[in-house]
Amino acid sequence: MTKPTVAVHKFSSCDGCQLAFLNAGEALLTLSGLVDIKHFAEAGPVDDQAEVDIAFVEGSISTPAEVERIKHVRSRSKFLVTIGACATAGGIQALRNIRDSDGWKGAVYAKPEYISSLATSTPVAEHVRVDFELWGCPITTKQVVAVVRDLLYGVTPVDKADSLCMECKRAGNVCVLVAKREPCMGPVTRLGCGALCPHFGRACYACYGPAENPNGVSLGRRFLGLGLTQAQVANRFALITSHAEPFATARVHFEGKGS
């Protein structure tokens, strides 16, 4: 029996989510025994034209060339999984979607005319059909292993989208919002990181993106009660996954009210 084939593609990103594979250690050896890795530039094999069963895509679509390349990746892949906040929500670079992108380009680069980029950074799903999305900045090895295992079994992976609070309470952490009055984004953020920040006493900053049923306006009102200004509340929703619709809506709600 031939082994399922896998490719890991990179778009606009920091490479951190590919490390979820590389940091897997022994599991990576196991994985390479279970599947045939055709393309994974950061790990070695390079064949970005290969037709594969599973394509993992890291990074957002932020250049005209990427708009075309993602279509080719889609057409050569049976199952396409986005990995991380960039591929799934546009990433931190999607902040340019809400400001003057050309102005920033001019301010940063001596010769902005050499830069070929779009005015927006957008998630893969805005360009091609995506079969499954993994959220996180970065994602964890556990997430990757679970999705590969499910696909090898031939079952649909489970979309874990509960609030971070569920995971945080199971971990036995004392709520930093209630006990320390920290503007924690946990109640509107999806779990998956293991409640890392609250475990160390700091507020969640929503790097895993919106939970399945977030109420950003109500949480934002609570932050106002903690003493944050309208602008500071808006900024809580404008970070790693600002382009995700529920966070964009909450940001606009508070931004519109000035400080």
Next chain:
Amino acid sequence: MIRSRGSFGHEQGCMTQLQHMAREGLQQLIDALRDRGYRCIGPKVKDGAIVFDTVESAEEFPRGIRDQQEPGRYALTESSEDKYFDWANGPQALRPLTFAPQETLWKVQRDGGGKLTFREVAPAMPPTAVIGARACDVAALKIHDQVFLERDPADPYYAARRKALFVVAVNCSSPASTCFCASTGDGPHVSSGFDMALTELDDGFTVQLASDAAQSIAAALPLVDATDEQHFAVGHQRSEAIRAQTRSVPGRNLRQALFDNLHHGRWKDVAERCLSCGNCTSVCPTCFCHREEQDARLEGDAADHVRMWDSCFTREHSYMHGFVLRETTAQRYRQWLTHKFGSWHDQFGRSGCVGCGRCIAWCPVGIDVTEELQHICGEGSSESIPSP
């Protein structure tokens, strides 16, 4: 088969007369428990709250500390009283000790021929004495005994931990503003379901022994018969603790009132504030919902079957072969409240609320269950409006 309550020796029959122990006796109690092989769990200050954790010395207790609780707020302050137990409660009751937040129930292995072998993972909890359980905590434990033990089959994971538990209750003298146990009938003083109960007075503790195990521990303690004044002080403290409670829920069965108001406008109103985050259900000492997941090895030849706390505020909770029953926050909040205060009566013969107030204090946006009930079930609340 319905198992009888009190199967772990928490019978009132062996109740002895009230005794008294000097303040220093607390350390002797810890020592006596540890000498008899118990791991001691007691209140400790951690991360700005009073939590139950392993203790070896009474020095670790939050002496002279109070908790100030309001909707969505919890803070510790210095107390004017030099007492060990001048606080109401912390973010969790005894629930994490007996109903594990996450645990592997069984493992399955597939051999080369495809044969599956299942292996149960027995819970391991050493004999554990918890010092400082409140009346609300003990009442919640009794409810969980109904949920997990008094059924056929009983839950072996809960049963093993429950059997290992020795409960030293401490009557509550300082309710928080969020407390309303007097109105649910569960506090502020314990009436049953404990091994030993203490009341902290200015001159030490009164001690009540309620199990054979407690009698055995008591032999190592400096106990004398309580005086009439000490008896009176216990009663006085109880009255004062009841008087100090500012919140309440109606004492009557709210089942009918809730189900008569399934389309009340307040459900939509509370949904605009509710974050659907599940914090209320995670700190509720009687919530028992859980989910089970497979954690498969990458090799595909083995998996762990894991149980973890779930909540009626998650989408998955009402997922049924292809659709989600409760998509909206209004539906989820209504599910929680109508179960806790309504259909709980059908299941367990009482309300599922013990008045600890944790869902009020630990709600990030401070939703107050007593206030919501007042709106939905209070006088003249039945003006049903069409549901959204």
